[in-house]
Amino acid sequence: MSAMLEVSGLTKRFGGLVAVKDIGFTIRGGEILGLIGPNGSGKSTVMKCIMGIEKPNEGMVRLEGRDVAGWPTHRIARAGIGLVFQHSHPLQRQTVLEHIVLALLPDNLFMLTADLHVRRRAEEIAARVGLGGVMHRLPRTLPFADLRRLELAKAIARNPKVVLVDEPFAGLTSGEVADFSTLIGSFRAEGHAVLLVDHNVKGVAALVDRVLAMYLGERVAEGSAEEVMRNETVRRVYLGGKIETAARPEREGKGRTxxxxxxxxxxxxxxxxxxxxxxxxxxxxxxxxxxxxxxxxxxxxxxxxxxxxxxxxxxxxxxxxxxxxxxxxxxxxxxxxxxxxxxxxxxxxxxxxxxxxxxxxxxxxxxxxxxxxxxxxxxxxxxxxxxxxxxxxxxxxxxxxxxxxxxxxxxxxxxxxxxxxxxxxxxxxxxxxxxxxxxxxxxxxxxxxxxxxxxxxxxxxxxxxxxxxxxxxxxxxxxxxxxxxxx
Ligand SMILES: Nc1ncnc2c1ncn2[C@@H]1O[C@H](COP(=O)(O)OP(=O)(O)OP(=O)(O)O)[C@@H](O)[C@H]1O
Ligand SMILES: [Mg+2]
Missing domain, CATH: 3.40.50.300 (P-loop containing nucleotide triphosphate hydrolases)
Structure with a gap:
């Protein structure tokens, strides 16, 4: 099968800093590519360039063969790419369900009260991501994990061909990570191409088909999760060692005052x-x-x-x-x-x-x-x-x-x-x-x-x-x- 998303020679500079340097990869429909690397290595910038939030200085971003690099974000979204941000900025006065309805009807705010069919579909999506019980609440009353679910629900509603997911697991417990992995896995099952960034190494490795590792804006390794995690450079600059601590400092009288x-x-x-x-x-x-x-x-x-x-x-x-x-x-x-x-x-x-x-x-x-x-x-x-x-x-x-x-x-x-x-x-x-x-x-x-x-x-x-x-x-x-x- 041919690539759904093809990125090549992608470069982004901020003044003198080269945040992304000559990055290239392809993702087929039904495939999840993991993107890992230390903080500041350029992962989010790659996503923003694909989404048109940042304009790449060089390179190509092809969606089903069509180069969309440099297009404005709304056009890229309409062409079929969606980004799930780490931080949600939900609207204050719309309920969870209304957010999903809006995502189903991105170009038509007036239809908010409309179509029963759309509401049904929104309810289905809410149930699927585990928001069934809080559909009528305002986002600010929801716990953190539910806000993350809302972001995924919006992505499902917009139904993009290519889904970019930035740090979905951050701040989630292991049980929640498992739920989210299932949801992201369902994007794959439905034939979407998924680009996944996260620092939860286990969570990423369990979910992805391939991994690309970046460091200082450049590619350092690519392959199966296992291969990449074994890579010397990846170990040195990203994984580090196990967290160990010296014996508790037993200072005289510690904790007594x-x-x-x-x-x-x-x-x-x-x-x-x-x-x-x-x-x-x-x-x-x-x-x-x-x-x-x-x-x-x-x-x-x-x-x-x-x-x-x-x-x-x-x-x-x-x-x-x-x-x-x-x-x-x-x-x-x-x-x-x-x-x-x-x-x-x-x-x-x-x-x-x-x-x-x-x-x-x-x-x-x-x-x-x-x-x-x-x-x-x-x-x-x-x-x-x-x-x-x-x-x-x-x-x-x-x-x-x-x-x-x-x-x-x-x-x-x-x-x-x-x-x-x-x-x-x-x-x-x-x-x-x-x-x-x-x-x-x-x-x-x-x-x-x-x-x-x-x-x-x-x-x-x-x-x-x-x-x-x-x-x-x-x-x-x-x-x-x-x-x-x-x-
Ligand atoms: N608008 C900007 N102006 C200047 N520097 C920027 C700008 N945006 C990003 N950078 C820098 O580019 C580098 C790459 O940032 P990016 O957000 O892509 O990193 P990341 O790999 O997503 O890191 P993290 O894992 O911490 O989220 C960072 O060092 C960042 O400080
Ligand atoms: Mg980032």
Missing amino acids: PLLDVRGVSVLYGKAQALEDVSIHVGEGEFVSIVGLNGAGKTTLFNAISGLVASSGAINWRGETLAGRTPAQIARGGIVQCPESRELFGEMSVRENLDLGGQHCTPAEAERQIAWLFELFPILQARQGQAARTLSGGEQQMLAIARALMMQPKLLILDEPTLGLAPVILELLSKALERLRQTTDITVLLGEQNVTFALPHADRVYVLEHARIVWEGDPARFAEEAGSGYL
Whole structure:
């Protein structure tokens, strides 16, 4: 069978940076090509060039033999290419079902209330992606995984010949990854050509027919998943080693001085109970992980601690209540949260974002801190002058973490830091956290559903499920007592 999508000589430059260099591949109908590579290697840019969101400087993009390179996005979409973004920006006032109806009728907003047949079809699609029970809800009331389902539902509704899927598994649990794999597999079964980007190496390997690996904009390997994962360069620049940690630093009295004490905290969003009678404590120098599925309440708990959402119950910091303090006062008191949503200043450069984080340090301290962070994340140094919003997904995550570290927190709260990071960067981050613990008195509160990252570092683990703490204990006992559904 001939190629449905054929890309050749694709090159994209941003000023002096060659983000994509002479990339070429073909995908037949009924075939899934995986595209892997470290953060910033150009994967999303390849997708954007195919979709016409970025104009390639050179190269050809053929859809069933017709070159569409350089066409405007809406024409490319109409010709039959669809992109499933990692971040969804749903409309605020349309329900889930209405979003799918709109996707079924891309050119005709007036038909929203129309055709019964279209509604039926939309309902079918909602059911197929597992949104059957929430069809009439507004997207902002949905948990993260359901928003990702909505993006897939829209892609199914538009029915493009070529589907580009950017990081569908990010932030999903292993069970959700399995669901999504089935859905993406059904694109293949129906004869679509699929290009899949994700950092979940196992998830990608299990699903794809072939893999193309990129590094610094260039192709480094292509073949079966097994061949590519065995490739020396791929191992070195992308996969890295296994996450290992040194023995817990047993500092004298670690954990004995209480720092944070959360007692009986509840949060309501309207009628929805986001946290129910949650109690946790963190002692000085401890590393505490909160493990929980999407929507369990991790972010709400962190936001309550940081003063960003109102809560009932008591939150004490170094023996004093945080009630009545503003988020800024809480942060100045030493609690620094690196939020899941990153909250970078998009128009400001990498360096400016970091400088803001270091505002309260002396210039010499800030200099030292920045030098250390650049050593930790060299790519941030290379991208110093670039506007934060143009960074790749993983680069933004690194910047968010680095900015939090710039503030030299006493308690660092990391909310899903592994989101969108390449395996090799996870290893780096893991080493950095270990080094921080060996050399400073930093205390860490980590929220993760990725237990392979959350467990090795932790002194203690809490499991948060449906707004409640359901387990607390030693990471060594986690697998046996609380692991089902996470491992
Ligand atoms: N508009 C832009 N201006 C300048 N540089 C850009 C722009 N867009 C992307 N880049 C740079 O191009 C490189 C490739 O980015 P891209 O988003 O394609 O990476 P990626 O492989 O998708 O990475 P990730 O896995 O982190 O999502 C990055 O280093 C990024 O900073
Ligand atoms: Mg990307």
